[in-house]
Amino acid sequence: MDDFTKLLGLADEVVGAAQRAGADVAEAVVREGSHLSTKVRKFEPELVEEAGSRSLGLRVMIGQQVAVTYTSDFSAAGRARLVEDALELARLAQPDPFAGVPDPALLSKAEQHADLDTFDATMEALDAQEALRRAVEGERAAFDADARITNSEGATFTRAKGGSVLVTSGGFRGTHQGTYASLVVNPVADDEGGKKRSGYFWGARRHLDQLASPKSIGEEAARRTLRKLGASKIDSAEMPVVFDPDAARAILGLLAGCVNGNAIWRRSSYLVDRLGTKVASDLVTIVDDPLLPRAPGSRPFDGEGLLSRRNTVVEKGELKTYLLDSYAARKLEMESTASASRGASGGVGPSTTNFVLQPGELSREALLADTKKGLYVTEMMGFGFNAVTGDFSRGASGFLIEDGELTKPVSEVTISLNVDQLFQRIDAVADDLDLRTSTASPTFRVAKMTIAGR
Amino acid sequence: MTPRYQAPFAPHGPAPIDTEIARRLLSVALEKGGDYADLFFEYAVSGSYAYDEGILKSAGRYVTMGLGVRVMKGDATGYAYVEDFDLEAMRHAARTAAQIAAGGGAVDAVGLERVTPPSRYAVETLSLDVDGAEKKELLRRADETARAADPRIIKVNASFSEEIREILIATSTGRFVTDRQPLVRFGVRAIAEEGDKRQSGSSGGGGRMGLEYFEKHTPEEHAREAVRQAVAMLDAREAPAGEMEVVLGPGDSGILLHEAVGHGLEADFNRKGTSNYTDQVGELVASELCTVVDDATLDHSRGSINVDDEGLAPSRAVLIEKGVLRGYMQDRHSADHFHVTPTGNGRRESFKSHPMPRMTNTMLLAGQDDPEEIVKSVKKGVYAKKFGGGQVDISNGDFVFSLTEGYLIEDGKITAPLKGVNLIGNGPDVMRKVVALGHDLATSDGIWTCGKDGQSVPVGVGCPTVKISAVTVGGTQLG
Numbered sequence: 001m002d003d004f005t006k007l008l009g010l011a012d013e014v015v016g017a018a019q020r021a022g023a024d025v026a027e028a029v030v031r032e033g034s035h036l037s038t039k040v041r042k043f044e045p046e047l048v049e050e051a052g053s054r055s056l057g058l059r060v061m062i063g064q065q066v067a068v069t070y071t072s073d074f075s076a077a078g079r080a081r082l083v084e085d086a087l088e089l090a091r092l093a094q095p096d097p098f099a100g101v102p103d104p105a106l107l108s109k110a111e112q113h114a115d116l117d118t119f120d121a122t123m124e125a126l127d128a129q130e131a132l133r134r135a136v137e138g139e140r141a142a143f144d145a146d147a148r149i150t151n152s153e154g155a156t157f158t159r160a161k162g163g164s165v166l167v168t169s170g171g172f173r174g175t176h177q178g179t180y181a182s183l184v185v186n187p188v189a190d191d192e193g194g195k196k197r198s199g200y201f202w203g204a205r206r207h208l209d210q211l212a213s214p215k216s217i218g219e220e221a222a223r224r225t226l227r228k229l230g231a232s233k234i235d236s237a238e239m240p241v242v243f244d245p246d247a248a249r250a251i252l253g254l255l256a257g258c259v260n261g262n263a264i265w266r267r268s269s270y271l272v273d274r275l276g277t278k279v280a281s282d283l284v285t286i287v288d289d290p291l292l293p294r295a296p297g298s299r300p301f302d303g304e305g306l307l308s309r310r311n312t313v314v315e316k317g318e319l320k321t322y323l324l325d326s327y328a329a330r331k332l333e334m335e336s337t338a339s340a341s342r343g344a345s346g347g348v349g350p351s352t353t354n355f356v357l358q359p360g361e362l363s364r365e366a367l368l369a370d371t372k373k374g375l376y377v378t379e380m381m382g383f384g385f386n387a388v389t390g391d392f393s394r395g396a397s398g399f400l401i402e403d404g405e406l407t408k409p410v411s412e413v414t415i416s417l418n419v420d421q422l423f424q425r426i427d428a429v430a431d432d433l434d435l436r437t438s439t440a441s442p443t444f445r446v447a448k449m450t451i452a453g454r
Numbered sequence: 455m456t457p458r459y460q461a462p463f464a465p466h467g468p469a470p471i472d473t474e475i476a477r478r479l480l481s482v483a484l485e486k487g488g489d490y491a492d493l494f495f496e497y498a499v500s501g502s503y504a505y506d507e508g509i510l511k512s513a514g515r516y517v518t519m520g521l522g523v524r525v526m527k528g529d530a531t532g533y534a535y536v537e538d539f540d541l542e543a544m545r546h547a548a549r550t551a552a553q554i555a556a557g558g559g560a561v562d563a564v565g566l567e568r569v570t571p572p573s574r575y576a577v578e579t580l581s582l583d584v585d586g587a588e589k590k591e592l593l594r595r596a597d598e599t600a601r602a603a604d605p606r607i608i609k610v611n612a613s614f615s616e617e618i619r620e621i622l623i624a625t626s627t628g629r630f631v632t633d634r635q636p637l638v639r640f641g642v643r644a645i646a647e648e649g650d651k652r653q654s655g656s657s658g659g660g661g662r663m664g665l666e667y668f669e670k671h672t673p674e675e676h677a678r679e680a681v682r683q684a685v686a687m688l689d690a691r692e693a694p695a696g697e698m699e700v701v702l703g704p705g706d707s708g709i710l711l712h713e714a715v716g717h718g719l720e721a722d723f724n725r726k727g728t729s730n731y732t733d734q735v736g737e738l739v740a741s742e743l744c745t746v747v748d749d750a751t752l753d754h755s756r757g758s759i760n761v762d763d764e765g766l767a768p769s770r771a772v773l774i775e776k777g778v779l780r781g782y783m784q785d786r787h788s789a790d791h792f793h794v795t796p797t798g799n800g801r802r803e804s805f806k807s808h809p810m811p812r813m814t815n816t817m818l819l820a821g822q823d824d825p826e827e828i829v830k831s832v833k834k835g836v837y838a839k840k841f842g843g844g845q846v847d848i849s850n851g852d853f854v855f856s857l858t859e860g861y862l863i864e865d866g867k868i869t870a871p872l873k874g875v876n877l878i879g880n881g882p883d884v885m886r887k888v889v890a891l892g893h894d895l896a897t898s899d900g901i902w903t904c905g906k907d908g909q910s911v912p913v914g915v916g917c918p919t920v921k922i923s924a925v926t927v928g929g930t931q932l933g
Contacts, residue, residue: 414928
């Protein structure tokens with residue numbers, strides 16, 4: 001999408017129409033995207049899906065009364081409805097003394113916007129045949145890896161691209177575009193007692209040439225499925241827990257929700273009133289960085305038009321900042337951290353970009369070798385987290401660690417510990433960071449957690 | 455007067471779709487030799503109102519529309535969608551989907567016949583057509599009640615959402631059917647604070663209806679329930695860890711059944727042989743006390759449908775009868791595979807997604823035990839009252855559920871509230887360990903949304919008081 005003229009024209013028109021209809025503030029976001037997704041199962045095509053989509057989101061304010069509207073109906077009547085509904089709803093809403101927009105002097109200019117290399121122009125040439133071929137190759141690699149892989153939930157290759165523009169009555173105009181390619185392979189193995197074990201692995205990158213090969217993804221998927229064979233409960237106990245990067249980033253995501261400015265002013269986070277205090281061990285530094293080239297969560301400007309910046313959220317265990325948009329900042333009498341995110345539907349709130357627990361110096365192998373007895377967690381299930389108190393309890397599966405080695409596969413246990421204590425008890429962080437996802441973490445170890453099993 | 459929100463493809467809309475246009479599009483979809491094709495037209499309008507810190511802080515309205523074209527050839531599906539109803543754009547989507555069958559000869563679509571589905575959720579006035587001030591007042595009442603109910607309540611939010619979803623489905627087997635699906639949901643969340651303790655509570659409900667929902671359930675009722683829960687949990691203590699007896703309260707606990715058993719009975723997993731219930735029809739898979747149904751036909755229930763998203767008639771499907779597996783929930787594709795009648799469980803989130811076998815209202819039917827006696831029979835265990843959500847590994851039935859409200863049972867009495875408890879177990883295993891079933895079947899209606907493969911659909915759940923002889927409770931207190 002090299003040409004944003006059409007999208008900018010639509011956004012300009014809607015902003016102008018809303019202002020003429022009586023809006024004091026009008027902000028429009030227009031998105032357009034397309035994707036190709038192919039799934040194979042047992043080497044045969046199961047799904048080929050191809051489509052384009054688009055959306056128009058509007059936020060208006062009359063004084064400090066706020067409303068948002070959204071439509072995928074781009075007809076003249078659809079656009080008129082969008083504006084009319086927004087104004088009607090804003091009149092119904094009540095004045096919110098904190099509603100508003102950022103100081104116009106803080107808005108970024110297009111020439112300041114960094115090129116974050118999030119768009120791969122070669123991707124669109126990849127057609128359905130090639131996408132199917134890659135999916136088959138990934139699935140075949142999983143079957144070829146071991147005879148115990150007897151079934152499959154399939155392999156899916158997807159490529160997608162999207163572009164968006166944001167225009168505000170305050171004078172901001174910005175454009176952003178990105179591409180994304182991914183392959184997920186999901187083999188199934190038969191276990192003792194007729195139980196089935198399903199596992200998966202996936203790769204995802206903004207540039208096609210950086211995506212891991214289908215073969216390596218398929219082989220890793222098989223490895224992850226097979227290692228679950230024979231998994232069983234263990235006795236309830238307290239012991240160290242090592243989180244592999246996939247499980248670790250889920251834990252990190254819990255903290256991300258609790259440093260979100262909205263959770264803070266709502267007082268629904270255990271991190272309320274904790275700025276400048278220890279919230280994690282000295283080994284923990286967490287950075288939210290929207291400016292990483294080619295990373296999944298990168299963006300040149302935030303959802304309100306402020307220039308993106310790197311925020312160190314936790315530094316050597318100390319909570320340095322919350323993530324704030326201008327609304328949360330006004331509520332908390334702080335400054336925006338340029339963390340506003342604007343959803344397709346036009347609503348604005350703080351969010352993370354690339355939220356990364358910084359890697360340590362230890363290799364994963366060295367970290368494990370240093371663990372005499374513990375639980376190595378590769379997957380978690382369920383939603384057992386209370387953000388208000390930090391209480392955490394989730395189903396987990398993985399392996400027992402004995403004398404520094406992964407031994408018996410474990411499933412159907414829960415791990416519990418208040419997240420506040422969990423981060424404080426991190427006593428080792430490995431160096432195996434992979435930026436497949438916008439919230440990312442290396443392997444880390446928590447000195448002691450409660451495990452409920454038999 | 456033309457209605458404010460009208461599907462463009464409706465008879466008086468700007469781009470009406472009749473049986474002839476649909477037939478022609480289906481012919482394009484089948485021009486490469488597909489076995490089957492369908493068109494799914496959708497127009498959905500939803501509204502949201504958020505009452506926060508004592509004011510209606512924001513309101514929103516959202517319109518989505520489009521056409522999804524599906525073509526099947528053997529086990530392969532071609533899918534494409536467009537977001538406008540321009541004839542050329544629709545033909546392009548049909549041609550894109552048709553490619554899956556490349557190589558075959560053209561098949562002509564048969565003539566289409568209009569089918570009139572039953573009417574399980576007709577409403578006199580759509581919530582979307584009611585003046586916003588009325589909804590604002592309902593939210594204000596909830597807010598006021600919650601704040602006044604207890605001095606420890608520090609934050610309240612109340613929300614209301616409403617939707618109308620109009621669909622038109624045309625299939626190459628000759629069906630042409632439309633439906634209008636209204637949906638409302640009301641919710642209150644309260645946060646209580648006492649010293650350094652903070653807890654939240656919530657309550658909500660709704661269904662396929664208009665504002666008449668509030669004739670039976672008032673905003674005040676939900677406000678008081680949210681406050682009761684938040685305040686009760688202030689005294690919560692650390693939960694025990696380990697295997698013990700668990701009693702599930704009626705209603706809300708149905709979500710456990712939905713996850714632990716329901717998903718494994720969706721026919722797609724069984725067609726592929728990846729479910730723990732594969733090839734077990736006719737076998738005893740649960741305690742003989744258990745009969746489980748999926749019932750799309752309940753009036754005005756959140757999970758009910760008049761027609762499924764493949765144009766087929768939904769039903770009340772008996773999945774497990776007195777412990778014996780009777781059948782799966784089928785969509786068209788899986789029913790073909792198993793040579794059975796589709797159960798009308800083919801559902802999709804929107805025109806952007808292809809249908810899959812999905813649940814509607816899933817219920818464990820009542821037994822004959824007295825709920826109080828069930829609790830009395832437990833020496834040490836956990837009473838599960840409200841669930842926050844859960845997840846299951848379909849391939850083996852392992853599940854995890856989070857309780858938002860749970861209590862310790864000591865010597866047959868419900869005692870202390872418990873912090874952050876998880877129940878973890880295995881679906882088939884737990885169903886075999888059902889040792890008592892209350893006569894108090896209740897539905898937990900109007901709040902649940904089920905996710906599968908990234909697609910969300912509204913569902914209902916229900917169950918009576920259930921006693922399970924052993925489940926792992928994931929607390930922090932050992933011993």
